[in-house]
Amino acid sequence: MDSTITMPYDSTTPTVDFSATSTRCATPVNSPPIHVLPLKELAAQKQPIRVELDACEDPKNMSLLHKWSIVTIISMSALCVTCNSGVAPFTESGIQREFKISPEVSILTISLFSEGLGIGPVLLGPLSEFYGRNLVYWSSYACFWISTFPVAFAHNAPVHLIFRFWGGFAGSAFLSVAGGSVSDLFTDASLSTPMAVYTLCPFIGPVLGPAISGAINQHLNWRWTYYVQLIWESAQLLCLIAFVPETHVPTLLRRKISQLRKAAGGPVYIDDSQMMQHGVLQAVVQSCVKPFQLVLHEQMILLLDLWNALILGILYLTFQAFPIIFERDHGYDMQSTGLTFLAIGLGMVISLATQPCWNWFEARKAAGHLDGVPPEFRLSMGKVGGILVPCALLIMAFTSPPSITPVLPILASILFGIGIIYVFTSTFTYLVAAYRPCAASALASNAAFRLTFAAVFPLFAKQMCTRLGTEGALGLLAGLTAVACPLPFIFAKVGERLRGKSRFAI
Template identity: 30%
Template sequence: MKDEGQTPIHDQYKVSWGDNDPANPNNFAPIYKVWITSQMAMLAFVGSFGASVISPAEAVLATEFNISREVTVLLLSLFVLGYAFGPMVWGPFGEVYGRKLSMLPAVFVLGLFSIGTATSKSAAAIFVTRFFGGFFASAPISNVSAAIGDFYGPKERGVPMALMAACVVGGPCLAPVVGAAIVVNPHMGWRWTEYIQGIITFFVTAVTAVCLPETYHPVLLKRKAQQLRQETGNSQYWHPHESEKINPRNVLTKYISRPLRMLFTEPIVTCIALYASYVYGLLFFQMESFPFVFYQERGYSLVISTLPFLGLLVGVLCALTINFANQTFYAKAVAKNRGCAVPEARLPPMLIGGIFFSAGMFWFGWTAAPRYSWVLPTVAAGFIGAGFNITFQQCLNFLVDTYGPFAASAMAGNTFLRSLLACGLPMAARPLFTKLGVGLGSSLLGGLSCLALPVPLIFMKYGIKLRKMSKFAQVANE
């Protein structure tokens, strides 16, 4: 430990960003930032697409491996369970070694496990490879939102975050349509759902390995300190991140445990995670009703019965307009707060999202019967998708605004809880919809979703107080 006389000299050689430093990600050219965002969006899409691309093959797998339809739900549930445990590793890993190293190797391994699923000879092998596929697929999902905050300031972050959330949510909406087309193709079959996943994954990994730069500031400043020591021969240049290392003694106590510690000890992470998990679980539960409505009750073919998932996707994309519209309001709030982030200013769209989400569920349930046109439940699905994406994106924005360099761990805690809930609910969906029917079942879900409608108002009122109770949050004098 240095004495007080040495401290000024020591601090003088602490490496930081200079004015207009081109190596600072915040100073990247706008078009380059768009290119980086596009690459991260591809990584997030690959991770989310894999969750449900094999879902249309449930009936085929049940026959081929002599298992019940209830057991085939594990195809989705185990992948989502992997989402729960993966971020415990990838979030803290990214905060030590950088975004690129925490995502790209994991995504490459996702491709390997996708090929492993495609070549499996037993149901057990499929389930095991699906779980590990989800574990590695969670790396970009838990890191990209935090990474966006590396090169976009609070005022500009809303638009790229909205596009990122659309990729995360849109992947599971598009995947069943693609998967169904592959399953019914006589020249391909269910195994090609995973081969295609692997091919896309390897392609995206190759592109990002070449083109994606590191954006995490502490890692870049650590490299800058090392470069300055080498170029000048002056060993006094340093950066605090040089002491951050993962080893067998601290891997559990300090790093892997950080997302869980934040989940259980940070009031904001706990509250946002509970809210997001509740809504996320209801969405996954509702999506399990689609095969009942369009495949079983209406008797549509496998491919046609998955097309209403595109209604969800359209809703997800339409939600971007509401999130974009909030940018003007948010920019004013940031300017008023002297350029500092104002997480609570992200929340007003969540009120609209909650209403869309609940209304869509009621609408879907009440028009699910075959006597109604397929258009009605499909449009309702659009409202469900829009409502969820509005809510989901603002939750991500809130955590990134609040936790800055620790956002990946905050996201990991959030992802852990919501994935745990989402992995279990699909297994309960089939018995519920079989017993109550989609009409009553969806109405029940809609009623449950209404319980969450006041939550954004509570966050708006008490958000600052909760953030000031945090050890990790960045709180300006608001």
């Protein structure tokens, strides 16, 4: 590795070049001459030095093809993880018969996995700041893969359910760390599209899962659902190990510092700003406490988290509601019912296709602001999504009775999928823009709320649909989302004032 180190404390201090350690990157033609010091003399330098990555070492300077291949692999890995939550609904009848458990207990196969997804990011996220993205990816995905074996081959319900939780916990790294990898690769100006692609995958997983699981369980034993997942997970793990390099810049710098110290044969004094200031235990404790501090002290974060949690809870509630609407009331078989979930996925893909329009709209707005658009502008997409979600649920409520063609609730599901992505994309980008110093904690609190609701909602879905009917249940949910609909409009008006009073926001 080529290593260029500058000494910023004294402008007369020469740049120290370690080109002897490896092949150099191409040096720009207009670069000033470099005074090369022998490696042995570095140990005698008492003045702190600062290590920098060369142009060819910076992840942002990778080729566009290489960047997108990394984003694709990471996004597909996240898709595989969340798809694992969506495959469970159509396995419930199989595990009820084989393990002799009640329907209420069988629903835990969804809820425990979702709860693992919610808890994991708070603990696994900080580890990537100390050990790099790759070590967390490899270890967490390997544990996720291993946890699927007991789920697939379990001989009793406790083993099956316990490892469903641990599988969700291990796979959750791709809901917290993967976004950091995308930001490692792209500058702020080019981040929107790859981040939108990554954001889509964890949400399309829960609607792709039922389509896969419905087809499998229609013809095969429920265990084949997880056999297929194991094959997919094996392929993703191999791709992660073979094709995804380390992209975390502080980790790359620490590795470079370690190599230079070894090459120098003695102690090398490094600028304090490049050394780890806190231990990993302190970082994990802080990551557990900070999200709760934000929720308790920041009204905007609390309300936006509850809004997002309600919508994701409703998405997971469809795991129980769609079989009632399409399988029981309209006479669809299991495979056809699973395919109806793809309508929500189609809406999500359509929302991604509109991303260039939103990018153009944002660039046009930014042109009128010398200091860039305020964070509240990020809520524009959420305004549209906030209206689409209750409208879609209301249409589903009116068209769900067996006497009405099932095409209409399926079309309404497309609008629901568009609204979901608009709401989540808007909220995520706003939280990052408004709370940049503690963005990771803000997103962690959002994930914890969302996935807790996703774990709870399926538990009462059947009872609610039985007592209220599908029309009443969906109508109630439409009303709840309609109550939350004004949030992006309100915060677009008063958000700047609230941020001015906050000790966490910028």
